[in-house]
Amino acid sequence: MKLLPSGRRSGRRTLTLVAAGCAAALTLAACSGGSSSGDSTGGGDAKNSSVTIAGNNGAMTENFNPFMAGTALAGTLGVIYEPLYYYNLASDQKPQPLLATGFSWNDDGTQLTITTRDGVKWSDGEPFSANDVAYTFNLLHDTPALNTSGLAATAKATDDHTVVLTFKGTSYMQEPSILGNQAIVPEHVWKNIADPTKDINKNPVGTGPYMFKSFTPQSYVLEKNPNYWEAGKPVIQQVRYISLDTADAASAALTAGQADWMSSFLPGLDQLLKGHQELSYVNTPALTTSVFTCSSTALGCKGPQTDPAVRQAIYYAMDRTQLNKLAGGGFAGEASPTLLLPDRDASWIADPANVTTPQSADTAKADQILDAAGWTKGSDGIRSKDGQKLSLTIQTVSGWSDYISINDTLKQQLKAVGIDLKPVQLAWNEWNANETNGTYQLSLDSIGLGASSNPYFTYEGKYDSANTAKVGESAAAGNSGRYSNPTVDKALATAGATNDEAVQKAQYAIVQQEVVKDMPYIPIYINSALTEFNNTRVTGWPTNDNKYAFAATWKAWDNGIVLKNLTPAK
Structure with missing residues (x-):
């Protein structure tokens, strides 16, 4: 069991739940000890109401600087400070x-x-x-x-x-x-802060529904902002953020009624819910788990993955249903070869055939693609071409159990079409540096959320050649796949120069045609984003039928929207 990642930088995970993302815990019981059973927040008592978010983190570092999105504590963005x-x-x-x-x-x-x-x-x-x-x-x-x-x-x-x-x-x-x-x-x-790049902003002054009350390395508390502009909100008086050592501890706090809100992948979640009627959850699949490829020989990439035929064969050889069952717990959503979200973004996907990926393996098609490209099977069943074995190394981060499971399963699936896949596990820093600098063949990662649902904010970062670099140089702007295609660059420039959606859709159709053919990022599935709630004392959470906000505890901005919608349980 592991908590969901606290945030994504260019779509990638972090190993731990950083304070800015998921160290939040809205609790009814004080962190210094004691049981929630004696708390006075139940029975619809708004005057004394409080709520708790459970997270997996160590000691927290005080920082409420809204310009430091990567290190500011949860609640800084959206709860204390608001956007337009x-x-x-x-x-x-x-x-x-x-x-x-x-x-x-x-x-x-x-x-x-x-x-x-x-x-x-x-x-x-x-x-x-x-x-x-x-x-x-x-x-x-x-x-x-x-x-x-x-x-x-x-x-x-x-x-x-x-x-x-x-x-x-x-x-x-x-x-x-x-x-x-x-x-x-x-x-x-x-205007009185000497260095806004370093100040931790101990006493934040914002317009959000809550304001700062107290801080310790184990917990911090926000209280209702009496000057909040939206009439009648928030109803809940206090928000307490706590740190828990493990995901198991967070789960235990949720089921014991000592925490109200957490984001965690819980194996056997459906069975857990049957035993705890007071619990509910929402699943907001949004991050496309993908095989990143170092794709361009012109930019210095080396290996069989630089052949588009190999990337296409990997795409068709995957049994995504099996991968979802073994690694996604059955909660993952179907991905799209366009890298958009099929449910949310269907109107932006030009070709109906590209709305979703194949869910079962099409080994016949994968074999046909590789045969046509000159990759022939040897006596050991592994293909080769011009003396080069079709052997590829795929990296992931040690401790990412679901991604490790994906790679181990892919090894077996790709062997069926003559591809030798070699999974390796690395420390996060090494994995990240390899991707950023292009010193990898394949890497398991995810495509993150953009600034809005407009496809430009997925496509520009991942596919624009202005955001990549030669192998050995940093592609921190996002295009770590070293993808370069003048047709895509031109279409993105045209789409970015207008706010006419009809023009944008025509240009995104061009982008989609090219990237589905070239496949520098090979989609697997939309990773689940499970968030669980205890409804004993507080209600009004997002549901699978009413996703009025992205409910994950690590999602900036949305936390303020959720908190404003909560009321004490009757």
Whole structure:
């Protein structure tokens, strides 16, 4: 059993649940000890209500700096600080207004005008205005170390409720990063912070539904923001984040009623639920588990995987139903060869044949592809071509039990078509460095969530040749598959220069045609994102039928939306 990853950088997992992601625990019982059985939060008592998130982490490090997304504690983004809009990546919905109520672009996409919400106050009681929004984006512009989204704009508040961002060129595709992925900070606080790149922001002042109360390395507490702008919310008075040593401890806390919210892959979850009627869960498959390939010989990749025929054969030789059963617990969703999410993104997938991957192995087709490409089987059953064995090394991280299971099963599946797969397990740092620098053949990883559901935010990072590099150089921008295709580059440039969805769909159709043929990232399945709840004291969680937010405890921004929707159980 292991908890879900705390976050993804360019789609990859972390070994542990970092504080910014999943160390959160909303508990009804104090972390210093004691049972929840005597807690006064039940019976619909909103006045004394509290909630707990369970996570798997060691001692927590105090950091509420919203510009340090990788190390800031859970709840910093979305619970204490808010963006202008909320983007629900669990479904295909329009952005939800938060600190802004409207926005518009000029005709050439070089200016974005934003209307800010009236009547908002910071948690210290000071009024919020467009000046705070302008200050936030100018701070990013003037401090490159904070500008992780590559924002190339300056901002000006034209009045208390209007801010205009001006870009150097057409910038429609910066919209979700600006509107939905940037915490707005108070100018009256941050103008006095000497170094915003290092300050841990011990006493955060935000506009979110909760504000800071107390911190220890084992737990920290947020309390209701009395100045919150949304009438009647939040109802729950207190949020407690705790650290638990193991995933087993988190599971035990959930079933014992000492924790209310956790994200973990629990084997036998359905049986567990039968024995605990007070528990529920939501599954939000969103990360495409894939075989990454170092694909370009021109950029220095070496090995049989540089042959598109080999990549295609691997794609068809997989028995994904078996992989889901053995490694995904049966909770994984069907992937798409386009790398989009079939349920959420069906309207963006041009060819119906590419909506989902084959679920069973088509060894006949894989054999046909390899035969046509000149890979012939030897007496040992392994293929070769021009004296080169069709032998490939695939790396994953030690301790990732589900991915280790995938690789071991793939070894058997690919052997049936004459491919010798050699799984290796590495420390995370070595695995990550290999992928980033291109010093690998195959790597098991996942394609993460983009800034919005628009395919541009998947395709630009993974397929644009501007985001890759020669083997030996860093491709930290995302295209670690060393994929380079001028046709794809041109289509992405055209799609990125417009906000006309019809034009974008036509360009994404071109991208999809090319990448399905070239397959630099070979999709396996959409990895499950299981989140479990205890409904004894608190209700209102997302459900499989109502994914009003991405419920995972490690998902920034969404936590604030979930907390605002909770009420004490009757």
